[in-house]
Amino acid sequence: MSAAIPPADESLYAPLQAAAWRLGHLGQSLDGFIGTAGGRADAINGPENLDHLHRLRALADAVVVGAGTVVADDPRLTVRRVAGDNPVRVVVDPRGALLPDHRVFQDGAAPTLQASLEPGPAPGRAERLVVARRDGALALDDLFAQLAARGLRRIFVEGGGQTVSRCLAAGLLDRLQLCLAPLLLGGGRRGLAVPEAASMAEALRAPCRTYAMGADVLFDFDLSV
Numbered sequence: 001m002s003a004a005i006p007p008a009d010e011s012l013y014a015p016l017q018a019a020a021w022r023l024g025h026l027g028q029s030l031d032g033f034i035g036t037a038g039g040r041a042d043a044i045n046g047p048e049n050l051d052h053l054h055r056l057r058a059l060a061d062a063v064v065v066g067a068g069t070v071v072a073d074d075p076r077l078t079v080r081r082v083a084g085d086n087p088v089r090v091v092v093d094p095r096g097a098l099l100p101d102h103r104v105f106q107d108g109a110a111p112t113l114q115a116s117l118e119p120g121p122a123p124g125r126a127e128r129l130v131v132a133r134r135d136g137a138l139a140l141d142d143l144f145a146q147l148a149a150r151g152l153r154r155i156f157v158e159g160g161g162q163t164v165s166r167c168l169a170a171g172l173l174d175r176l177q178l179c180l181a182p183l184l185l186g187g188g189r190r191g192l193a194v195p196e197a198a199s200m201a202e203a204l205r206a207p208c209r210t211y212a213m214g215a216d217v218l219f220d221f222d223l224s225v
């Protein structure tokens with residue numbers, strides 16, 4: 001089943017009709033937090049952004065999250081709010097330390113890969129993907145190359161802050177979407193971390209469109225130019 005795209009939002013989704021893209025998305029408070037220190041992140045944005053997230057999943061071949069997100073939110077990463085197929089689920093778990101009882105590893109709703117630095121038994125119904133190490137960290141370019149070799153070229157990096165930030169720092173994203181919710185958290189899990197610009201001229205700027213999503217505003221940066 002192909003994903004249903006509302007005609008009003010065609011410009012938002014048109015770039016995602018391409019055969020290959022890598023998009024990172026974070027929903028955050030106005031003061032830059034993506035979750036409370038110990039809690040979940042699923043109530044930051046409104047239902048319109050949740051629909052958008054599910055549409056991104058439906059358009060993607062694979063959805064990628066970090067181990068921290070699986071521990072905090074226990075997400076299913078499936079398509080439930082719109083029409084479309086579930087993407088392959090990829091959990092970046094360098095140490096292979098996640099317990100098998102998380103829903104992505106147990107529910108069998110879609111093929112699930114655990115991207116780790118060493119071979120070993122995969123949790124639950126997942127498959128372990130051994131990824132190269134660079135500078136002590138998991139080499140995300142190698143991960144994406146292995147996904148592409150499996151035909152997975154439309155990649156949605158759904159969180160959390162560390163994983164999206166690492167993908168951005170490695171120059172691996174074509175698009176970055178930040179959805180700002182009209183609330184202030186005052187503290188909690190930081191969202192995007194980018195190197196400090198020494199001057200305004202060095203700030204990371206890219207072509208950007210904005211979209212109203214209920215009370216939230218989505219900033220859609222085109223990093224491919």
Ligand SMILES: NC(=O)c1ccc[n+]([C@@H]2O[C@H](COP(=O)([O-])OP(=O)(O)OC[C@H]3O[C@@H](n4cnc5c(N)ncnc54)[C@H](OP(=O)(O)O)[C@@H]3O)[C@@H](O)[C@H]2O)c1
Binds near residue numbers: 025065161166
């Ligand atoms: N609002 C949103 O849009 C949104 C979306 C998703 C999640 N969240 C929230 O975000 C929080 C989790 O985010 P987070 O930033 O703490 O964690 P995260 O990005 O989900 O996961 C961080 C972990 O991923 C691993 N990792 C990812 N890429 C790596 C690399 N290239 N090399 C080595 N390790 C890598 C590391 O695992 P190891 O420590 O095992 O090495 C790291 O600790 C939760 O509160 C969740 O609710 C919010």
